[in-house]
Amino acid sequence: MSLLSLTLKSLRNRLGTALLTAFTIALSIALVLGVQRIRSEARASFASTVSGTDLIVGARSSPVGLLLYSVFHLGDATNNVSWQSYREIAALPDVAWSVPISLGDSHRGFRVMGTTPEFFAHYRYGARHALEFVAGKPFDDVYDAVLGAEVARKLGYAIGTEIVLSHGTGRVGVADHKDKPFRVVGILARTGTPIDSSVAVELAGIEAIHVDWQSGTRIPGQTVSAAQARQYDLTPKTITAFLLGLKSRIATFGVQREINDYETEPLSAILPGVALQQLWSLVGLAENALLLISALVVLVGLAGMVTALMTTLGERRREMAILRALGAHPRLVFGLLVLEAGLLTLLGAIGGVVLLYGVLAFSRGIVMDEFGLGLSLSLPSLLEWELLAAVFIAGLVAGAIPALFAYRRALADGLSLRT
Amino acid sequence: MHTRDASADNAIQLERLEFAWPRGAPLLDIEHLVVTRGEHVFLQGASGSGKSTLLSLLGGVLLPGAGRIDVLGTDLTALSSAQRDRFRADHFGFVFQQFNLLPFLSVRENVLLPLRFSARRRAAVARRGDAQGEADRLLAALDLDPARHARRAAGSLSVGQQQRVAAARALIGDPGLLVADEPTSSLDADARAAFLALLFGECRRARASVVFVSHDGSLAALFDRTIRLSVVNRVPGIGASR
Numbered sequence: 001m002s003l004l005s006l007t008l009k010s011l012r013n014r015l016g017t018a019l020l021t022a023f024t025i026a027l028s029i030a031l032v033l034g035v036q037r038i039r040s041e042a043r044a045s046f047a048s049t050v051s052g053t054d055l056i057v058g059a060r061s062s063p064v065g066l067l068l069y070s071v072f073h074l075g076d077a078t079n080n081v082s083w084q085s086y087r088e089i090a091a092l093p094d095v096a097w098s099v100p101i102s103l104g105d106s107h108r109g110f111r112v113m114g115t116t117p118e119f120f121a122h123y124r125y126g127a128r129h130a131l132e133f134v135a136g137k138p139f140d141d142v143y144d145a146v147l148g149a150e151v152a153r154k155l156g157y158a159i160g161t162e163i164v165l166s167h168g169t170g171r172v173g174v175a176d177h178k179d180k181p182f183r184v185v186g187i188l189a190r191t192g193t194p195i196d197s198s199v200a201v202e203l204a205g206i207e208a209i210h211v212d213w214q215s216g217t218r219i220p221g222q223t224v225s226a227a228q229a230r231q232y233d234l235t236p237k238t239i240t241a242f243l244l245g246l247k248s249r250i251a252t253f254g255v256q257r258e259i260n261d262y263e264t265e266p267l268s269a270i271l272p273g274v275a276l277q278q279l280w281s282l283v284g285l286a287e288n289a290l291l292l293i294s295a296l297v298v299l300v301g302l303a304g305m306v307t308a309l310m311t312t313l314g315e316r317r318r319e320m321a322i323l324r325a326l327g328a329h330p331r332l333v334f335g336l337l338v339l340e341a342g343l344l345t346l347l348g349a350i351g352g353v354v355l356l357y358g359v360l361a362f363s364r365g366i367v368m369d370e371f372g373l374g375l376s377l378s379l380p381s382l383l384e385w386e387l388l389a390a391v392f393i394a395g396l397v398a399g400a401i402p403a404l405f406a407y408r409r410a411l412a413d414g415l416s417l418r419t
Numbered sequence: 420m421h422t423r424d425a426s427a428d429n430a431i432q433l434e435r436l437e438f439a440w441p442r443g444a445p446l447l448d449i450e451h452l453v454v455t456r457g458e459h460v461f462l463q464g465a466s467g468s469g470k471s472t473l474l475s476l477l478g479g480v481l482l483p484g485a486g487r488i489d490v491l492g493t494d495l496t497a498l499s500s501a502q503r504d505r506f507r508a509d510h511f512g513f514v515f516q517q518f519n520l521l522p523f524l525s526v527r528e529n530v531l532l533p534l535r536f537s538a539r540r541r542a543a544v545a546r547r548g549d550a551q552g553e554a555d556r557l558l559a560a561l562d563l564d565p566a567r568h569a570r571r572a573a574g575s576l577s578v579g580q581q582q583r584v585a586a587a588r589a590l591i592g593d594p595g596l597l598v599a600d601e602p603t604s605s606l607d608a609d610a611r612a613a614f615l616a617l618l619f620g621e622c623r624r625a626r627a628s629v630v631f632v633s634h635d636g637s638l639a640a641l642f643d644r645t646i647r648l649s650v651v652n653r654v655p656g657i658g659a660s661r
Contacts, residue, residue, distance in 0.1 A: 006535075013523030319521055324480060327508020327536035329501055 003332070007339045010319070014312060018344060021308040025348025028301030029391055030355040032294040033384055037360070039287055040383070041375050045126070046280055049193045050243075050272045052124030054252050057081065057089065057259055058241035060266035063275040064282070070101060070241040071272070072194050073111040077103070080238035085264055089244070092258070094251040097122050099243040102206045102236060105165045105177075110151045112165050112199045114206030114236075120146075122245055125193045126374075135159050136186030139202050142230055145182040146200040149190035153369075157184055163199070165209060175218065177209040180226040192374050204234035244269075298391055302398040305344055309337065309402035313409070320406060334400075334407040341399020342392070349388050353380065429489065430454045430596055430628035431477060436486035438469075438476060446472055448653040449486070452646065456491075459619065459629040461639045464648030470632045473648070474598055477630070478511055479503030491595050508536035512589025512627070514618075516601035519585035522574030527565070529573050530554040530588045540592025550591075557587035560624075561617045579610045586618050590625055597622055599631045603638070615641055 011018045050056075050071050058066040059079035068074040083100075090098035099122055102114035120131050120138040136159045139146055147157055157163070161184045167175045182201055190196055208229040212222045224232070246252055252271065259269035320333050357377060364375040380388070431454040438447040446469045454460050464470045475481040476488060479495045480503075488495045491510055495503055512533070520529045531554050534541045544553045555565035561583040568576070573584060582602055589597050599618075603611040615638070622629050631642060639645040 009523045009528075010521075322515075322519070322521060324504075325478065325507070325511070325513040325515075326533050327504050327511075329504045 003335060003339060007336055007343060010316075010336070011340060011343065017308055017312070018347075021305050022344050022347040022351055024304045025301045025345055025391075025395070026351030026355055028294075028298045029349050029352025029388070030359065031297050032291075032387060032391070033352060033356045033380070034359065035290050035294040036384055036387060037356070037375060038373070039291065040381065041373060043280060043287075045192050045373055047273065047276050048126045049276065050123070050125060052122070052128050052245065053243045053272050054246040054249065055244040055256055055259070055269045056241060056272055056275075057086075057244060057267055057269045060268045063268070063270040064279050066241065066268055066270055067272065067275040067279055069103065070243075073103065073113070073198060077240045080240060081242065081267060082238055082265060083236050085262065085267065086239055086242050088264075089259060089262070090242070092255060094246050094248065094255050095244055096247045097245040099123065100203060100236075100239040101241045101243065102203055102238075103240040105167060105206065105209070107151075107163050107165050107199050108155060110148070110155075110197055110199055111194075112201060112206075114201055114203040114239075116203055119200065122243070123195070125191050125195070129191070131191065131195065132189040133186050134189045136184070139185055139200070139205075141183075141185075142202055142205045142208050142234065143180065143182045143226060144185040144202060144205070146186035146188060147184055148188055148196040148198045148200075150196040151199055152184075152187045157187075159184055159187065165199075165201070167213070179223070180209045180229065190368065192368070203236055203239070207234040207236050208232070298394070301348070302345075302391075302394055305341060305348075305395065306398050306401050309341060309399065310405065313402055313406055316406075317409060320409070330407045334403045337403030337406050338396060338399045341403070342396050345392050345395025345399075348395070349392060353388070428456060430456045430458065430491060431630070432487075432489040434487040434489075436476070436488065437484045438472060438481070439484055445654045447476075447483075449651050450653065452651055454628055454630060454646075456628055457623075457626055459622065459643045460631065461642035461645045462630055462632045462648060463634065463636055463639065463645055464632070464652075465634055468648050469652060469654075470634075470648060471600060474513075474600055474630075474632060477596075477598060478507050478513070480507070505537075508533065509539040510595045512591075512594040512597040514582065514585045514589050514597070514599040514602040516604055519602075520573035520581055520588075522572065524573055525570050526558065526563070526573055526576065526584050527551065527554050527569040529584055530557060530591055533588060533591055533594075537592060540594065543592045553591060554587065557590055557621065558584070560621050561587050562613070563587070578605050579614065582606065582614055583617065586614070586621070590621055590627065593625050593627065595627055597627045597629045599629065601633050601635075602631075604633070604635065611638075 056066060056070050058070055059077055059081055061078045065075070065078070069077050086098070086100055089095070097118060099115055099119045103111060105112040105114075117138045117140065123131055125131075134149070136146070145163055151157065162181045163184060164181050165177045167177065182205065188195060208226070211229050211232050212219050212224040244255070246255060256269040256271070259267050323333060323336075324330070360375055360377055364377070367373050367375055431452070433449050433452040436447060436449040436452075437445065439445045462470060462473070472481065476483055477490060479490075479498065482496060486496075490506070493506060495506065498506060521532070524532070531550055534544060534550055541550070544550050547553055555569060558565045558569060563580060563583055568580070573581065576584065585602070589599075603614060606614060619629070619641070629642075631638070
């Protein structure tokens with residue numbers, strides 16, 4: 001009879017306790033793998049919030065600041081970019097496409113982004129996914145609006161719904177543009193990016209609602225109707241930022257330098273990928289804290305296993321004494337316990353992976369809907385395998401504690417139990 | 420590795436054996452004790468007189484503070500810990516008072532367990548046939564029908580049946596020396612007599628020496644000789660006066 005067979009039969013004899021112990025380990029392993037999966041997916045999702053865009057250009061500021069307000073719609077721009085500068089840069093020979101962005105208005109707490117129809121053609125996220133419409137189409141009128149998936153879901157809007165934009169970016173608009181309502185013409189599919197929580201309108205629409213406004217307030221005594229506003233020149237004087245796609249990646253640094261040295265006004269051109277990594281490193285502390293907590297949970301799980309093994313030692317002293325009488329060396333007693341710990345950890349690891357995939361399969365839709373985070377059911381990554389291996393080794397080391405007790409006791413007990 | 424000498428005809432020979440637990444008072448002090456090969460000896464002693472400790476010394480699990488322990492011509496005190504374990508696996512069969520069996524193994528698996536630790540006993544069994552057949556033969560010889568009992572969980576048997584399984588386990592592979600520590604104390608008189616008759620019969624067939632430890636003097640008549648630990652142990656208060 002092999003050592004493994006002996007251990008398996010011994011474990012089967014204590015099936016309830018063994019399964020509970022393995023389940024505790026499984027829970028902790030599922031947690032640590034789940035945290036790791038969410039961490040890596042969040043990082044991947046975050047890093048690919050904007051893809052296919054070579055440069056983001058805004059008024060001179062830090063790369064992270066520019067990224068935050070232009071892509072994540074967090075905070076406000078330090079300054080605007082003149083339309084003239086935008087046109088000049090967009091006309092550079094290396095530029096393949098450009099998409100202007102104008103921010104500053106909102107709808108019931110959701111940011112409104114003035115842009116052009118090119119936005120839908122060129123904006124990419126994730127693995128270069130294009131924006132898709134679940135309903136409707138891109139805007140082609142001054143008062144058309146396209147909703148992000150989250151906006152449509154939370155507010156219950158559909159194609160044809162009329163919405164009123166508010167001046168400012170607070171949840172309750174300081175002043176509504178009630179006289180110039182917009183009509184929903186398109187609803188975007190979920191992207192897991194800030195686009196989901198945005199309302200996109202024609203750049204001209206942003207101009208139209210502000211023709212009778214000055215310095216953030218309505219000009220007293222001046223009222224321009226929605227229809228009248230159409231007659232105005234709705235070319236913006238300034239925009240918040242713009243996205244650039246280049247004809248060749250090789251040109252990126254050259255164009256970036258050219259923009260950063262732009263003489264007409266101080267501008268910053270950032271590489272989205274680099275800025276996203278910088279931003280992620282800022283939030284990485286929380287990420288590491290999460291991983292540390294889950295590592296502690298694994299420790300607690302293994303401590304549970306040690307406790308369970310230790311409590312069985314008393315009742316198993318006779319078992320060890322019998323094995324000693326039959327010629328088993330105390331090392332075999334040690335090996336039995338370590339093997340048992342290894343098997344429990346292995347069972348826990350398998351259970352943990354099964355549990356993780358079960359929970360992922362069940363919750364990925366909910367997580368996508370509620371948090372815009374895409375959790376994949378892909379095979380464990382190298383890092384996840386490494387985590388599993390680390391937990392397994394930790395399980396063996398933890399198992400050595402009761403095994404050492406059993407070893408010493410087997411030496412002391414001999415063929416009879418000394419109390 | 421084993422040192423054989425003129426005492427090779429003895430199953431057990433103790434010379435000037437002394438033993439005390441660490442930081443404890445002396446427990447055993449035996450000047451001279453011999454059990455010849457094939458002899459069935461009844462070792463009688465009161466509780467706490469050091470009977471079980473003496474068995475651990477004979478089995479090579481414990482080492483004496485002084486003196487020499489020869490078993491089947493081998494000086495155990497000259498062997499390393501691993502060599503003593505191997506010697507015990509090869510030459511000893513133990514039957515304990517209770518909790519003799521691993522409850523999570525079947526009856527047959529318990530009987531076969533010593534073969535896991537001893538190549539010598541595996542070879543001895545192989546000379547007669549297959550291991551399972553030998554296990555079943557021993558069970559049948561000890562009045563346990565293999566067809567009915569071999570696959571049963573050891574823990575599901577009665578105490579008397581468990582003792583017979585333990586005896587079969589001790590005897591598989593012709594160990595040469597069978598050591599029994601109060602194996603009949605939890606049996607009634609009829610079961611005790613039947614168990615001993617079966618045990619002796621099988622030991623004679625295997626030509627195994629027997630050291631049978633008990634405080635129950637009524638069994639002494641069944642053995643070739645009785646050794647009173649109180650007589651051979653010279654430790655005051657534990658030996659001679661008890």
